[in-house]
Amino acid sequence: MGSVKLASLLMFSERVSLVANTIPRGENAMSTTSRSLAAAAMLLAAAGCSGRHAATPAPAASPQPVAKPAWTRLSPAEMTPPQKALQQRCMEAVQTMGKRLLGRLEHALDEGDPAAAVEVCRTQAPAIARAVASEYDLRIGRTSYRLRNPANVPPPWAKGLVERRVEQPTWLAGPGGRLAGLLPIRLKPECGMCHGPQEEIDPKVRTALARWYPEDAATGFHPGDLRGWFWVEAKPAG
Structure with missing residues (x-):
């Protein structure tokens, strides 16, 4: 038996003797052997209780992998x-959509009814976007930090960029080889008739805007201001 084990046994024996001596020795006192066994049981019970309440160190937390963003900016x-x-x-898709929309607006204005431009943006702009999306096999639309049409909220990947009002064309790489772009729209002088300061907008246009867009926030702009963005998202062919 090793010296460490022998020392432990001697210490335990001494503790048993000390505890045994504390047990009463009346007429019906236990025999020496019984007292020793009782003392040993008391010590073991005490040791067991202290072991149950001993603090167990918490396991170290394993480092969690940092998730990569789904979309990352790309120059x-x-x-x-x-x-x-x-x-x-x-x-090409953005240019096509812009040209078609501008052409429809110019045609409406040539007819002499400024309120007709509101109708073009309300009904024809979404149709143009759907047609261009189908032709180029991608997703496309318009958005702004001050919306007129509540349906024109930015896609999730563009939300933070819109909140920061990025003024330069911005491209992002996404999952599955996708590519997305956010391209600024600056207010043209002719667009001020619908998006300029309220006091400069034709009463007929204001009436049409109040009818179709009661929560309109897209007025008060001046030529050259950042009005909003074209957004576009494409995936690899096949």
């Missing part, structure tokens, strides 16, 4: 050839 210089091809398709 044109960082784009791969497939991403550049997607960017080209996105740019």
Whole structure:
């Protein structure tokens, strides 16, 4: 038996003797052996109780992996050839949508009814966006930090950029090889008739806006102001 074990046994024996001596020795006192066994049982019970209440150190927390964002900003210089091809398709889609929408607005204004421009943006702009999306196999729309049409909320990947009012074209790489872009729209002088200061807007236009957009927040702009953005999102072919 090793010296450490022997020392432990001697210490335990001494403790048993001390406890045994504290047990009463009356006429019906226990025998020496009985007292020793009782003392040993008391010590073991005490040891068991102290063990149950001993503090157990908490296991160290394992480091959690940091999740990568679903969309990350990407400069044109960082784009791969497939991403550049997607960017080209996105740019063409935005240009097509902008030209078609402007053409419809100019046609409505040529008819002499300024309120007709409100109707173009209300009914024809969404139809143009759907047609362009189908032609170019992507998603496309318009948004702003001050909306007129409540349906034009930004997609999730663009929400933070809209809140920060980014003024430069911004591109992002997303899951599955997707590419998204947020492209600024500056107010053109001719668009001030619907988006300019309230006091400068034709009464007929104000009436139409109040009818169709009771919560309109898209007035008070001046030529050159950041009015909003085209947003576009494309995925690789196939």
